[in-house]
Amino acid sequence: MSTEPSVERDLDGLGEQATDGHTRLTDISGVTEGRSMASIPEYYAGKNVLITGATGFMGKVLVEKLLRACPEVRALYLLVRPKAGQSMEQRVSDMMTCKLFDRVREVNPDFHLKIIPISSELTQPGLAISPEDVEKLSACINVVFHCAATIRFDEPLKHALQLNVIATQQLLSLAKQMQHLEAFVHISTAYANCNRKHIDEVIYPPPVEPKKLIDSLEWMDDSIVRDITPRLIGDRPNTYTYTKALAECVVQQEQDKLNIAIIRPSIVGASWQEPVPGWIDNFNGPSGVFIAAGKGILRTMRANNDAVADLVPVDMVINLTLAAGWYTAVHRRKTEKQKDERPKSALVYNCTTGGINPFHWGQIEHHVMSSFKRNPLEQAFRRPNANITSNYLMNQYWILVSHKFPALIYDFVLRLSGQKPQMMRIFNRLHKAIGLLEYFSSQDWEWNSENMSMLMSQLTPEDRRTFNFDVRQLNWPEYIENYCIGTKKYVLNEDMSDIPAARQHLRKLRNIRYTFNTLLVVFIWRVFIARSQMARNIWYFVVSLCFKFLSYFRASSTITK
Numbered sequence: 001m002s003t004e005p006s007v008e009r010d011l012d013g014l015g016e017q018a019t020d021g022h023t024r025l026t027d028i029s030g031v032t033e034g035r036s037m038a039s040i041p042e043y044y045a046g047k048n049v050l051i052t053g054a055t056g057f058m059g060k061v062l063v064e065k066l067l068r069a070c071p072e073v074r075a076l077y078l079l080v081r082p083k084a085g086q087s088m089e090q091r092v093s094d095m096m097t098c099k100l101f102d103r104v105r106e107v108n109p110d111f112h113l114k115i116i117p118i119s120s121e122l123t124q125p126g127l128a129i130s131p132e133d134v135e136k137l138s139a140c141i142n143v144v145f146h147c148a149a150t151i152r153f154d155e156p157l158k159h160a161l162q163l164n165v166i167a168t169q170q171l172l173s174l175a176k177q178m179q180h181l182e183a184f185v186h187i188s189t190a191y192a193n194c195n196r197k198h199i200d201e202v203i204y205p206p207p208v209e210p211k212k213l214i215d216s217l218e219w220m221d222d223s224i225v226r227d228i229t230p231r232l233i234g235d236r237p238n239t240y241t242y243t244k245a246l247a248e249c250v251v252q253q254e255q256d257k258l259n260i261a262i263i264r265p266s267i268v269g270a271s272w273q274e275p276v277p278g279w280i281d282n283f284n285g286p287s288g289v290f291i292a293a294g295k296g297i298l299r300t301m302r303a304n305n306d307a308v309a310d311l312v313p314v315d316m317v318i319n320l321t322l323a324a325g326w327y328t329a330v331h332r333r334k335t336e337k338q339k340d341e342r343p344k345s346a347l348v349y350n351c352t353t354g355g356i357n358p359f360h361w362g363q364i365e366h367h368v369m370s371s372f373k374r375n376p377l378e379q380a381f382r383r384p385n386a387n388i389t390s391n392y393l394m395n396q397y398w399i400l401v402s403h404k405f406p407a408l409i410y411d412f413v414l415r416l417s418g419q420k421p422q423m424m425r426i427f428n429r430l431h432k433a434i435g436l437l438e439y440f441s442s443q444d445w446e447w448n449s450e451n452m453s454m455l456m457s458q459l460t461p462e463d464r465r466t467f468n469f470d471v472r473q474l475n476w477p478e479y480i481e482n483y484c485i486g487t488k489k490y491v492l493n494e495d496m497s498d499i500p501a502a503r504q505h506l507r508k509l510r511n512i513r514y515t516f517n518t519l520l521v522v523f524i525w526r527v528f529i530a531r532s533q534m535a536r537n538i539w540y541f542v543v544s545l546c547f548k549f550l551s552y553f554r555a556s557s558t559i560t561k
């Protein structure tokens with residue numbers, strides 16, 4: 001810009017907004033760039049970006065958004081492993097044909113030309129990248145997004161450590177060889193420090209020095225590791241959160257050599273708006289719970305009605321991630337001299353909703369149930385009617401009455417008709433899964449998310465629209481409705497045109513329930529009441545008591561009139 005634009009405080013009072021629409025960067029060290037900065041798409045234009053975990057839930061959304069919103073990006077190098085008999089090229093080409101990429105396909109049918117798969121197994125030495133590929137990546141990569149991880153809660157510690165910590169270390173080593181690297185963005189989780197109630201945007205001391213743990217576990221037998229895992233993870237609920245905390249520590253160890261951002265999303269849910277509302281492709285986190293409840297299988301779960309459900313839509317997380325990559329790069333230490341002047345700490349972004357726009361598990365339950373009644377899933381087991389409770393005994397009672405008892409009856413009917421019983425097996429798996437989630441739905445946490453607000457204030461108005469992560473704009477009931485529809489359309493591949501048939505099926509289930517309840521009453525009457533004088537007396541006593549109460553209330557309401 002040739003003219004010096006005037007400066008005014010922006011809407012949030014956090015950044016300085018230039019009148020030309022661009023934002024001047026007042027960075028955390030207080031250094032202000034003397035020129036207006038490139039917008040996010042301008043920054044990514046001509047850049048080579050490396051992405052791990054691109055075939056995963058968040059990775060796919062990242063690839064799609066980068067290609068669609070930053071069409072001038074030069075190339076996306078995806079570290080992918082062959083899997084389930086498919087080559088990595090085949091996997092990437094399958095991924096690009098999925099519905100998620102429909103919008104980008106419309107605007108740029110040749111988008112696949114920008115995607116370069118690189119064969120890599122992250123658990124292998126050197127990430128199993130060929131020397132030629134290492135050379136290529138070292139020479140050309142400008143930005144790294146590290147999304148790959150094992151997110152299983154029951155992962156054996158050795159494997160979780162191998163992927164979430166050691167692979168991160170190896171990727172950082174590779175990043176240090178990259179001659180033109182401008183930003184390294186690491187995806188962590190807001191629950192890495194879930195042993196704390198209040199979580200700031202800082203890297204906390206790790207539960208153990210990662211190197212010491214890696215060295216010790218190396219010689220240990222798997223069974224020994226399994227035995228000592230509970231002692232090691234201590235007050236964290238699983239190996240996932242434990243190893244993600246260690247990963248933050250190994251990332252921190254490189255913060256004086258690389259320009260690093262750490263993104264900590266809370267519970268990542270279906271998309272809010274982009275590329276389509278409600279896009280989701282897996283059973284992780286709440287999605288599996290919603291589906292199981294929508295199918296009428298899950299009727300009870302332990303959760304605190306009043307605890308904050310810190311869900312964050314995947315598109316908002318990805319928008320923040322891309323913006324953080326841009327911010328880290330434009331504020332990078334460019335020269336040796338600047339290395340001494342610029343801040344040396346990685347910037348952490350807690351990407352959460354609870355502190356700004358809270359919504360509670362009780363409200364989620366209500367909206368999920370009403371949404372699935374309006375838009376039922378096909379072939380439901382029972383009518384959707386799930387309740388959450390924080391009471392352990394109450395939950396156990398409902399598990400017995402609403403899960404195990406119907407499963408036994410259903411399996412009995414299957415056996416009678418010569419089929420293999422399956423419902424009890426399904427319930428056992430469901431109980432295992434929800435048992436692992438209950439830790440997160442039974443309590444709440446408080447995250448400071450000032451860096452998210454700071455970053456938002458640094459964007460141009462145009463970038464704020466394109467890379468929107470303003471969680472204040474989330475309308476929860478609408479979001480949950482789209483989320484439930486998304487599970488139906490994109491996870492279960494059910495057709496929306498089948499909704500009338502699904503409603504008809506629910507009516508049939510209701511009639512079956514009425515018939516069953518009537519038969520049960522008749523049966524109880526016949527077996528217990530009609531045969532025993534004492535049961536009959538108790539029955540008549542209860543009925544006459546009810547009548548007395550009714551006449552008393554009728555009489556007292558007449559007097560008050």
Ligand SMILES: CCCCCCCCCCCCCCCCCCCC(=O)SCCNC(=O)CCNC(=O)[C@H](O)C(C)(C)COP(=O)(O)OP(=O)(O)OC[C@H]1O[C@@H](n2cnc3c(N)ncnc32)[C@H](O)[C@@H]1OP(=O)(O)O
Pocket residue numbers: 151152153154189190191266267268282283284285286288289290292293298299300301303361364365368386387388429432433434436437440441
């Ligand atoms: C009462 C209803 C009202 C609703 C309101 C209340 C809702 C409360 C919801 C509370 C949710 C709280 C969620 C908190 C999560 C916070 C965590 C922090 C966020 C993160 O950082 S990471 C993301 C979270 N990670 C996960 O969610 C992974 C959890 N999953 C696992 O660890 C394993 O999958 C699990 C559950 C141990 C199962 O292992 P396994 O038995 O080996 O099965 P597979 O994983 O191989 O899967 C086999 C098959 O089943 C499908 N599947 C997986 N999970 C579910 C599920 N929950 N429901 C139904 N089906 C599921 C899976 O896709 C596989 O299918 P295939 O077709 O591929 O075979």
Ligand SMILES: NC(=O)C1=CN([C@@H]2O[C@H](COP(=O)(O)OP(=O)(O)OC[C@H]3O[C@@H](n4cnc5c(N)ncnc54)[C@H](OP(=O)(O)O)[C@@H]3O)[C@@H](O)[C@H]2O)C=CC1
Pocket residue numbers: 052053054055056057058059079080081083120121122123146147148149150151163187188189190244264265266267268269284285
């Ligand atoms: N989903 C959520 O709710 C949250 C996720 N996060 C974080 O976000 C990131 C992405 O999560 P999400 O997309 O949900 O996870 P997914 O499980 O959907 O994706 C994981 C990705 O990692 C890749 N990967 C796993 N193992 C290897 C390996 N050995 N070699 C190469 N690649 C491998 C997978 O590839 P492949 O397809 O080959 O298996 C996949 O692309 C993770 O770091 C997670 O910790 C943080 C908070 C919440």
